[in-house]
Structures are given as C-alpha cells and as structure tokens.
Amino acid sequence: MxxxxxxPRDVKILRVVSINVNGLRSSHxxxxxxxxxxSEADVICMQETRISDHQWTDAFKPEGWYAHLFPAERAGxxxxxxxxxxxFLHIQDGLGFDLADTQGRFTVATFEIGLExxxxxxxxxxxxxxxxxxxxxxxxxxxxQYQQLLKQWRDQNRxxxxxxxxxxxxxxxxxxxWSGNQKSSGCLPHERAWxxxxxxxxxxxxxFRVVRQEAxxxxxxxxRGQARAKNVGWRxxxxxxxxxxxxxxxxxxxxxxxxxxxxxxxxxxxKIA
Numbered sequence: 288m289x290x291x292x293x294x295p296r297d298v299k300i301l302r303v304v305s306i307n308v309n310g311l312r313s314s315h316x317x318x319x320x321x322x323x324x325x326s327e328a329d330v331i332c333m334q335e336t337r338i339s340d341h342q343w344t345d346a347f348k349p350e351g352w353y354a355h356l357f358p359a360e361r362a363g364x365x366x367x368x369x370x371x372x373x374x375f376l377h378i379q380d381g382l383g384f385d386l387a388d389t390q391g392r393f394t395v396a397t398f399e400i401g402l403e404x405x406x407x408x409x410x411x412x413x414x415x416x417x418x419x420x421x422x423x424x425x426x427x428x429x430x431x432q433y434q435q436l437l438k439q440w441r442d443q444n445r446x447x448x449x450x451x452x453x454x455x456x457x458x459x460x461x462x463x464x465w466s467g468n469q470k471s472s473g474c475l476p477h478e479r480a481w482x483x484x485x486x487x488x489x490x491x492x493x494x495f496r497v498v499r500q501e502a503x504x505x506x507x508x509x510x511r512g513q514a515r516a517k518n519v520g521w522r523x524x525x526x527x528x529x530x531x532x533x534x535x536x537x538x539x540x541x542x543x544x545x546x547x548x549x550x551x552x553x554x555x556x557x558k559i560a
Contacts, residue, residue, distance in 0.1 A: 288554065289538055291327050299560035300537070301400060303408060304331040305450030305524055307507070309548035311336040311347060311368070319547040320349055328554070329372050330398070332410035332450035335548075336366035336391075357381075357394035357410075366391035367410040367451075373398050376405060384432045386414065386425060395447075400559055404446050411451030416472035423472050426454070430481050434489075441489050441529065449491075449527045452507075452550065457482045457493065460502035461522035473523060491527045494536040494555055506541055507550045515546075524553045532557060 291300055304326065308314040311333065323331060336356065338347070343356050352370050357380040359365040369378075377397040381388035395409035413430075416423030440447055455478045456462040468474040485491045495504075505520025514520065528536075538556040 288326070288540065288542055288544075289556070291556075294537075297560075298558055301330070301557045301559045302326075302328045302554065303448060303450060303526060303557065304328045304552050304554050305334075305410070305452075305526055306331070306552040307334040307412070307452040307524060307548060307550035309335050309337075309550065311338045312342070314547040315347060317547045318545060320347075322545055322547070323352075323370070324349065326552075326554075330396075330408050331370040332408065333368040333370070334366075334410055334412035334452045336368050337363050338366060339363075355394060355396065357391040359391040360389045364390065365412055367394045367412050369394060369396045369408065369410050371396065371398070371408075373400065382433060382436060384429075386429050387433070390414075392429075402446070402559060407445060407447040409447065409449045409451070411449050411453070413451065413453045413455070415454045423475075426472070427477075430478070434481065434485065437485055437489055437491065441491075445529060446531050447529050448494075448532060449525075450553075451525065452523060453482070453525050453527075454523055455479065455482055456521050456523055457486075461505070463503065463505070463519045463521075473521065485527065490530050492530055492533045492536075494526050494528050494532055494557075495522075495539045495553065497533055497536040497539070499539050504541055505551075506553050510549055524550055526553065526555050535559065 348354050354370045356368045375396045380394045382393045387393050392412045395407050397405050397407050399405050414426040416426035459465045505522050506524035508515040508520040535557040537558050542552040
C-alpha cells in the first residue's frame with residue numbers, strides 16, 4: 288500500500304476504501320481496526336456488517352473516526368457502514384424502496400472537501416442472486432430500481448462515489464473462470480450489461496480501471512477449495528463514480544497482505560488538490 292507521503296507535498300489525496308467485512312464482529316477479531324488505523328484512509332465504506340445498533344458498541348467506534356451504521360431490520364444480516372476521518376455534513380440511509388431500506392443496503396455521507404461542490408460517498412451492498420431463481424429475481428428488481436436513481440443523480444449532476452459489493456463481475460478479466468460461470472449469478476450476461484449501461488450510457492466511471500487495467504485483480508474469493516491460494520477470484524467490489532472523479536484517480540489497488548473476510552479492501556487514491 289502506497290503511503291501518502293509518496294506523493295509530492297503539494298498534492299492532497301482523498302483515500303477511499305471499500306470492503307465487504309462479512310460480519311463486522313468477525314473482521315474486528317481478525318484485526319480490521321488495527322489495519323484501519325495504519326491505512327491512512329480518509330473514508331471507509333463497509334458492507335455486510337451484520338451487526339445491530341445495540342451490538343455496535345464503542346469497540347467498533349475507534350477514536351478519531353466519525354462513524355455511521357445502517358443495519359438491516361433482520362438481525363445478523365446485510366447492513367452497511369461508513370467510517371471517516373472527515374466530518375459528515377449529512378447522512379442519508381436507504382434508496383426509497385423496500386429491499387434496500389429494510390436490509391440496510393445503502394447509506395451515503397456528504398462531505399465538504401474544498402472542491403466546487405460537496406462530494407457524496409456511499410456504501411452499497413447489492414443483493415446476491417446465487418441462492419436460486421427467487422433471489423435472482425429480487426436482485427434484478429433491485430438493479431432496475433437502483434438504475435433509475437443512478438440516472439436521476441447524473442441528471443442532477445451530483446458528485447458521488449458509490450463504493451460497494453455489487454455482486455457482479457464486469458468483463459472477462461474480472462473473473463478467473465469466465466467460461467464456467469456464464470450461467471452463474473454475478474456473471475450473467477444481463478447483469479454485465481447492466482454495468483455496461485451505468486458506465487457507457489449513464490457516464491459513471493469504474494475508477495479502479497482508470498489506473499489498473501491488469502487481469503486477475505480480484506476482490507472476492509470463495510471459501511471452497513483453495514480459491515484464495517490459487518487466486519481463483521472475482522472482481523465484484525467497485526467504486527463507481529460520477530465523471531468528475533475520473534481525472535482525479537491516481538492510484539488503486541486491492542489489499543491482500545492481511546485477510547479480514549472473503550473480500551479484500553479495494554483502495555483508491557483521488558487527487559483533490
């Protein structure tokens with residue numbers, strides 16, 4: 288991971304991290320918060336926190352960080368959170384439809400960082416469809432409703448970074464076993480076409496790919512077999528940004544020196560001065 292003092296003194300960096308923690312209590316025991324302290328991150332978006340308000344004690348609120356949790360109504364399920372070194376100007380939970388709002392799948396914080404307009408940084412946990420046809424139908428319905436909001440935000444010219452577990456690979460280079468997964472949720476043609484649409488038609492930017500075009504840069508590995516050891520992975524964690532962030536993207540990487548869950552942190556540095 289590149290230290291911030293690697294950059295010239297007159298360059299100001301906003302470091303944004305996205306990670307599906309697969310249970311905040313579990314990742315905490317694996318050293319997540321110790322890593323956060325030395326990560327030099329400014330904003331960390333978490334997904335699948337699986338923790339309720341009453342369980343979210345001071346142990347999960349490190350000193351020096353602003354923190355917000357949006358839990359699912361169902362205990363031990365889904366949920367998102369945002370941690371930040373920067374104060375929140377505003378926080379909004381949910382997307383206005385049931386699947387997102389009852390399961391804590393989207394929360395967005397607004398920050399003033401000295402640019403022309405405030406920036407919104409969101410944590411998104413898109414549903415998985417891997418458990419069967421009904422789950423896939425719910426996922427597709429979520430995509431349909433969420434796409435309408437993405438278009439609305441572009442029409443409003445909002446400056447936004449949507450971090451999250453999208454549960455979809457985009458291109459062949461984003462998955463090890465491309466041919467074998469063409470009928471698997473997360474690699475279905477219509478799901479990949481949905482990503483094409485938000486990037487190519489709506490104008491959002493996969494900022495990781497702005498600076499990293501290599502294959503086999505995955506962010507999730509199955510716990511089965513030796514997927515992680517063999518790097519049989521999927522890149523399903525993204526920072527999808529409004530176009531004003533494209534030229535600000537200077538570095539991106541997947542942190543794999545330590546493991547906190549079945550996902551790895553996706554870290555992107557943006558130049559803001």
